[in-house]
Structure formats: structure tokens, C-alpha cells
Amino acid sequence: MPEIRFFVSPDGSDGWPGTADRPFATPKAAQKAVRAATATMTGDVIVSFTTGVYRLDEPLSFADTQADSGSNGFRVIYQAHGYGTADQAKVELSGGREITGWSTGDDGAWTAPIGDLAPRRLTVDGKPAARAARADGLPGSVTKTATGYVTDSVEPQSWPDPSGLEFVYPGVYPWSEARLAVASISGDASSTTITMAQPAFDNAKSLYDAKWYGAGGDGAWDGLAAPSTLENNLAFLTEPGTFAVRRTDTGDHVLHYRPRPGEKINETSVVAPMLETLISGRGVHDLVLRGFTFTDATWSGPDRTGGYLHYHGNARYERGDFQKIDLGADVGYVHVPAQPVQLPANVSLTSVSRVSLEVNHFTRLGAGGLLIEDATDVRILSNVFDEISGSGIAVHASTRVAVEDNLVHHIGTEYRGSPAVLVVESAETSVAHNEIHDVPHNGIVITGGEYAKGTQVISNLVERSMGKLMDGGGIYLSAPQGSSFAGGALVRGNVIRDVLTSYNFGLYTDYGAVWITVLGNIVHRADTPIVLQVGPPMENVAFIGNFWDALPDGYDTPPETVTVAGNTVLPKESFDEAVRADPAGADILARAGRRGLER
Structure with missing residues (x-):
């Protein structure tokens, strides 16, 4: 069947026909040509991009109503020129x-004038620059008040432009991190008063209202007692490779950057993200995106709302009421958002079908990397996700999504409760042969619910998870995952190493987890490999044939419907050698991680 081919090049012109020798200059011009061709397709339509940086003035949006879908059984393919060859273009x-x-x-x-921009991220010669920060919190003796904080230090009064300051609260709940904006700083010769932005501060006090009675404590808990880190002020601009934005005059902001050694003014490329969405799709089908780097996008949510009130996973509070969750008289209580809002992504596809994203690089992004929602038959294959403020991959309320052979690392750089891979109430999802390392909280999260069934988490390699926050795991599952073992979740053949912070679990079945089979996995160097007592209690969960380096608490007396059988405890000191010497352990190790790589 004949294919239709179009070409795009930074040296092209949108007035040309899009041929190899007379290419288009922009993705928009190529998309217009594709739309004119899809109704009568007799072969795939392929758009090839030559090497270069294509700066988008607006999101590249795909919609079935705009003739962006393939037809007659054929696909629309956007790709780097030479895709899959040694000469593949860098796009x-x-x-x-x-x-x-x-x-x-x-x-x-x-310094440079930037108008009304207030970037939260910056890229300097292709490398991320960090916001200027003070990592040791507020100076002096700090007291929380109804409207903010008072300290006996006068130092904060010397910090310029306090309205640009943002306070960070890691562990506001053990699994959460909040961000809150400062409204003003005032004081006298003996003390400083810091007034926080409203209504975010009052909302934070309501959301993080909790009591914990563990270990015989009195229940006192105040995750907002004082911030741990302060960001975005010129007073903190001391380290090379950091920046701050001064916003004293509305619409006349100034960007300050302290250069790294070797960087030269007006010779170094400094890029601020502008768009909040790079790629969007709604209702589109039979579409392929492959070989691209998606980069330099932002998210202004915390600036619009005065903070980021994280709860769990990608969920945060933005509006509405708070729900009190009673954990039992001997444990305590927490509050959660009654109407949680999910973190958006800079590449987002909704209600799509038969769509593939292959061998792309998602990097230097200010929200999540990729969101798939209400979709069917989507393939997310062999991509790389790194240097992302939020989660790497999120799948919501979808069916038959394959998340396979991806590399996800150094995500959650700003919103540290974000998981590397998140699947929420989806059916027949495969999360397989991915490699995940150096992430701040959970590696893989599978959240169940009424429509969840048939999720498979198979042969993933998860290393150095839980780098910043607590109470999570390399792989985390919660809520009902189906209606039987046959239709529930299967967690098989995964290797989890180095779950870093305290109070963590290698394989964590939490909060009413039901119908899960945990079979033939390896866990090494976690606080404990699994947990058997959670609230609400787990039911119909089986842990069979796993290898780990410690005996879990309650192993001999699991809950009534929980099966724990045929698992092997190996000594921590010689665990690697011992598990390789076991034929089953060696098979698990050989299969875990991305396929087709030499190790």
C-alpha cells in the first residue's frame, strides 16, 4: 500500500509542499497537510522531522474531530527522520x-528582564538549573501562628521581594510534601513576622490536621510547624547553577542566574519554559509519536493557588471540603481532600485509542511527564523520563495500556510525592520490564477501585526508590484490584533494591488492598520486604515464592485471607550471591528490567 510522506526541517518553509527537498518548517504546517490526507488513506501517513529544536508557540493538539486520526486501518506517524537507524535525527x-x-x-x-514570566524551572546549555534555596529552614527560634510564623531572628527582614518566596515542607505527612507561598515579611529590632499567602495557608492547616498515637506518643503532629527549605530569593543565590526571579514590579520581573564555571554571558543558552502543554490529544486514534524529545514546559499551578497541597501520589487539594479519616483509637486520624485534584502532565492524551508513544525522551518538564486518561489500547514503549517536576507516567481510568521497557529516573524533582509510574483504577494494564531508579517516593503505584482489574506488574527493576519521603515502597498497591485472584492484580518477577528512607516496604499492599498475587519477586535492602497489617485490612492477597533479606513482621500469623508461602529469606550480607545461586532467583534477575540491553 502506498505511503504518504511529509518532511519538516528547521531550514524549511511552511509555504513549501513538505517534500524531502522542500520541507515544512513547523509541526503545525505538517499537521495541516496530514489532515487533508487522512480521509482517503491507502497507507500510513508519515511525517519525518530532521534534526533541530522546534519551539512551539502553542500546544500541538490532536483531535479526531480535526482529522488527526488514522483511517481505513492505517496510522498517522510523526517521527524523527531515520527513526530506528543509527542516523536517527535528534528532534x-x-x-x-x-x-x-x-x-x-x-x-x-x-540578570535579564523577563516581563511577567515567573519560571519555576530553567535550562542552561541543556542542563537543568535549580531554584536558589536555603536548605536549613528559617533562622532563629520559630513559632507557628494563625497567619504564618514569628522568629526571633531579624535576618529574614533583609530578604528582598518576599512575595516570591516559597516554603517547602517535606514530610508534612510522612508520604507528602507541601509548598506554600509567602505574602509578606515585617518586623522590628527583635523579631520577624512572616505572613503566609491565603487561603493556601488556612487550607494547609485543615488538610494536614492529624494525630498519631504510635509508639505510645501523645498524638501531637504538626507538619507545618516550620518549613525545612526556602526557595526563590536573591538572598539564597549563592551556588553556581541556581536562579531566582525578582517580582517586585508587576509585569517587570528580573531573572537572576549565578553561572557555573566556564559559562559565558551571551554565549550560554538559557531557556525558560513557556507552555504548560506541549502535546495534547482528545478522541484521536491510530496515531504514533516516536523518536522525539519533549522538553521545556512549565506548570503554574502553585503560583495560581498560593501553594501545592499534596496528599498522596499525584493527588492534591485545590478546592472543596476536607474528609477526616479515622485510623483507629490507637493510631490517630488524618484529613484528605474530599475532591482531590490530579497533577496535570505536559503531554496528555484523553479518550484516545490505538495510540503509541515509542522511544521518546520526556525531560525538563514542570508538571508530570505523560498522562493517559480514559483511553484504550495505548502503548508506552521504550521511552525515557527524567528531570521532571512531577510523575513520569500516569494512567487513569483506562483499558489495555502497555507501559513497557521505559527508563524512569530523577522525577518528582519539585513535587516529591509523585510516583515514577502511576496507574489509577484501570483494567488490563501491563507495567512490565521498566527500569526505575533514583525517585523521591514510590517507584510504581497501582491504585484500585470499582473498575480496576487484570493489572500486571511484571519484571520491573526498581532501585533507590523512597529517596525523600517515607511510608511507601518500591511497588505500592492499594484498594480492590478485581473480584478474584484470576481477575486481580499480578505482581511477578520484579527486583526491588535499596528502598532508602525509614519506614518503607519493598512490596507495599496498603489501604484495603484486595485480590493481589505477589509471586516470585526479589526485595533487598528495604526496611521490611512486605507489610501484612494495614488499615483498612488487606484481604485475599497471596505472597508466594519471593526472595527477601528479612522475615516480615507477622509472617507466621498473617490475616485470615492472606497467604504467605514458599518465600525464601537469604542473609543480607551475601544476598546477591545467594539469590544468583538459586535457579529461580537467577531467572528473576535475568528477566527484570528493559529488554534488549546488554548487562
Whole structure:
């Protein structure tokens, strides 16, 4: 069947026909040509991009109503030129804008006017720059008040532009991290008063109202007692490779950047993200995106709402009421958002079908990387996700989504409760042969519910999870996962190493987990490999044929419908050698992680 081919190049022109020798210049021009061809397809329509950075002025949006779908059994394919060959083009689809007009201040920092921009991320010569931060919290003796904080230190009064300050609260719940904006700073010769932005501060006090009675304590808990980290102020701009935005004059912001060694003013590329969405799709089908780098996008949610009130996974509070969750008289209580809002993603596909994303790189993104919602038959294969503020991959309320052979690392750089891979109330989802490492909280999260069934979490390699927050695991599952073992979740052949913070579990079946089979996995160097007592209690969960380096609490007396059988405890000191020497352990190790790689 004949294919239709179009070409795009930074050296092209949108007035040309999009042929190999006269290519288009922009994705939008190519998309217009594709739309004119899809109704009468007799073969795939392929759009090839040559090497270059394509800066998007607006999101690249795909919709079935706009003739973006394949037809007659054929696909629309957008790809890097030479896809799958040694000569594959390096193609960036960027939502960023290069910052110019730099000058050097007396202290060696660079400054540039940026209008009304207030970037939370910055890319300098292709590398992320960090927001200027003070990592040891507020100075002095700090007291929380109804409207903020008082300290006996006068130092904060010298911090310029306090309205740009953001306070960070890791562990506001053990599994959560909050961000809250400052409204003003005032004081006298003996103390400083810090007033927080409203209504975010009052909402945070309601959301994080909790009591914990563990270990015989009195229940006192105040995750908002004082911030641990302070971000975005010129007073903190001391480290090379950091930046701050001064927002004293509305619409006349100034970007300050302290250069790294070797960086030269007006020769170094500095890019600020502009777009909140790079790629969106709704209702589209038979579409392939492969070989691209999606980069330099932002998310302004915390600036719009005065903070980021995280609860769990990608869920946060933004509006509505709070629900009190009683954990029992001997445990305590917490509050949760009654109407939780999910973290968005910079690449988002909704109600799509037969869509593939293959061998792409999602990087330097200010929200989540990829969100798939209400979709069917989606393939997320062999992509890389890194340097992302939120989660890597999120799948919501979808059916037959394959998340396979991806590499996800250094995500959750700003919103640290974000998991590397999140699946929420979906059916027949496969999360297989992925490699996940160096993430701040959970590696893989599978949240069940009424429509969840048939999820398979198979042969993933998860290393160095739980790097910042507590009460999570390398692989985490909660809520009902089906209506029987046959139709429930299967967690098989995964290797989990180095679950880092305290109070963690290698394989964590939590909060009413039901109908889960945990079969033939390896857990090494976690606080404990599994947990058997949770609230609400787990039911119909089987742990069979696993290898770990410690005997879980309650192993000999599991809950009535929980099966624990045929598992092997190996010594911590010689665990690697011992598990390799066992034929079953060696098979698990050989199959875990991305396929087709030499190890």
C-alpha cells in the first residue's frame, strides 16, 4: 500500500509542499497537510522531522474531530527522520523561550528582564538549573501562628521581594510534601513576622490536621510547624547553577542566574519554559509519536493557588471540603481532600485509542511527564523520563495500556510525592520490564477501585526508590484490584533494591488492598520486604515464592485471607550471591528490567 510522506526541517518553509527537498518548517504546517490526507488513506501517513529544536508557540493538539486520526486501518506517524537507524535525527519539541538581554551584576550573577514570566524551572546549555534555596529552614527560634510564623531572628527582614518566596515542607505527612507561598515579611529590632499567602495557608492547616498515637506518643503532629527549605530569593543565590526571579514590579520581573564555571554571558543558552502543554490529544486514534524529545514546559499551578497541597501520589487539594479519616483509637486520624485534584502532565492524551508513544525522551518538564486518561489500547514503549517536576507516567481510568521497557529516573524533582509510574483504577494494564531508579517516593503505584482489574506488574527493576519521603515502597498497591485472584492484580518477577528512607516496604499492599498475587519477586535492602497489617485490612492477597533479606513482621500469623508461602529469606550480607545461586532467583534477575540491553 502506498505511503504518504511529509518532511519538516528547521531550514524549511511552511509555504513549501513538505517534500524531502522542500520541507515544512513547523509541526503545525505538517499537521495541516496530514489532515487533508487522512480521509482517503491507502497507507500510513508519515511525517519525518530532521534534526533541530522546534519551539512551539502553542500546544500541538490532536483531535479526531480535526482529522488527526488514522483511517481505513492505517496510522498517522510523526517521527524523527531515520527513526530506528543509527542516523536517527535528534528532534526536540520545546515549549521554552530563550532568554536574552543579559548583564552582569557586581556580585557576578547575571540578570535579564523577563516581563511577567515567573519560571519555576530553567535550562542552561541543556542542563537543568535549580531554584536558589536555603536548605536549613528559617533562622532563629520559630513559632507557628494563625497567619504564618514569628522568629526571633531579624535576618529574614533583609530578604528582598518576599512575595516570591516559597516554603517547602517535606514530610508534612510522612508520604507528602507541601509548598506554600509567602505574602509578606515585617518586623522590628527583635523579631520577624512572616505572613503566609491565603487561603493556601488556612487550607494547609485543615488538610494536614492529624494525630498519631504510635509508639505510645501523645498524638501531637504538626507538619507545618516550620518549613525545612526556602526557595526563590536573591538572598539564597549563592551556588553556581541556581536562579531566582525578582517580582517586585508587576509585569517587570528580573531573572537572576549565578553561572557555573566556564559559562559565558551571551554565549550560554538559557531557556525558560513557556507552555504548560506541549502535546495534547482528545478522541484521536491510530496515531504514533516516536523518536522525539519533549522538553521545556512549565506548570503554574502553585503560583495560581498560593501553594501545592499534596496528599498522596499525584493527588492534591485545590478546592472543596476536607474528609477526616479515622485510623483507629490507637493510631490517630488524618484529613484528605474530599475532591482531590490530579497533577496535570505536559503531554496528555484523553479518550484516545490505538495510540503509541515509542522511544521518546520526556525531560525538563514542570508538571508530570505523560498522562493517559480514559483511553484504550495505548502503548508506552521504550521511552525515557527524567528531570521532571512531577510523575513520569500516569494512567487513569483506562483499558489495555502497555507501559513497557521505559527508563524512569530523577522525577518528582519539585513535587516529591509523585510516583515514577502511576496507574489509577484501570483494567488490563501491563507495567512490565521498566527500569526505575533514583525517585523521591514510590517507584510504581497501582491504585484500585470499582473498575480496576487484570493489572500486571511484571519484571520491573526498581532501585533507590523512597529517596525523600517515607511510608511507601518500591511497588505500592492499594484498594480492590478485581473480584478474584484470576481477575486481580499480578505482581511477578520484579527486583526491588535499596528502598532508602525509614519506614518503607519493598512490596507495599496498603489501604484495603484486595485480590493481589505477589509471586516470585526479589526485595533487598528495604526496611521490611512486605507489610501484612494495614488499615483498612488487606484481604485475599497471596505472597508466594519471593526472595527477601528479612522475615516480615507477622509472617507466621498473617490475616485470615492472606497467604504467605514458599518465600525464601537469604542473609543480607551475601544476598546477591545467594539469590544468583538459586535457579529461580537467577531467572528473576535475568528477566527484570528493559529488554534488549546488554548487562
